[in-house]
Amino acid sequence: MFDTMTLTKVVGGLCGALLIFLLGGWAAETIYHTGGGHGAHGDEHASTGYVIQVAEAHGEEEEVEVISFAEYFAAADATKGEKVFGKCKSCHALEEGKQGTGPTLYNIVDRAVAAEDFGYSGKLIAVVDVWTPEALDGFLTSPKKYAPGTKMSFNGLAKPEDRANLIAYLQTIGG
Numbered sequence: 001m002f003d004t005m006t007l008t009k010v011v012g013g014l015c016g017a018l019l020i021f022l023l024g025g026w027a028a029e030t031i032y033h034t035g036g037g038h039g040a041h042g043d044e045h046a047s048t049g050y051v052i053q054v055a056e057a058h059g060e061e062e063e064v065e066v067i068s069f070a071e072y073f074a075a076a077d078a079t080k081g082e083k084v085f086g087k088c089k090s091c092h093a094l095e096e097g098k099q100g101t102g103p104t105l106y107n108i109v110d111r112a113v114a115a116e117d118f119g120y121s122g123k124l125i126a127v128v129d130v131w132t133p134e135a136l137d138g139f140l141t142s143p144k145k146y147a148p149g150t151k152m153s154f155n156g157l158a159k160p161e162d163r164a165n166l167i168a169y170l171q172t173i174g175g
Helices: 004-032 069-074 078-087 122-127 133-141 160-171
Strands: none
Touching (some): 069 133, 078 160, 133 160
16 A cells, blocks of 8 residues: 555645645736726726727817819819729710710710610609709719619719719710
8 A cells, every 4th residue: 555655745745736726826816916907996997998088079060061063063173084984984985976885975964865876764864854064963973863763783973073073074075
């Protein structure tokens, strides 16, 4: 069996391991615990990683200036509009009488909608008679909302500057 010396070594080893375990936990808690981590000690931002200071609102709201299409169109740049036209050229041509998936955009500004020999949908003809800059702006914003049921699958141009520049460019093509 065991002699007393072996039994003493085993018991001493277990007690030493227990002592190291307990003292190690206490030492680690003392060294690494920074306090206040879970709302303790009355710290109101204890659960927040960081606090961003912002100015208090004093009930005044900033007024957003609404710019009309006419103002965008007055400041339009046809050169920039030519770049925007890159989104249109896969379906539209700029040559007179040349139809693509969409109608020719030659002389489109202030042209009657059904003037070209193109199969416009009745939905579009019902909404607008003449492609004025304002009508083109409305259509180019969102063709599906402007003329529900239109054949044009393009989602539209979100930026009013892009629409104004494109219409200014189209105004230089033809007529």
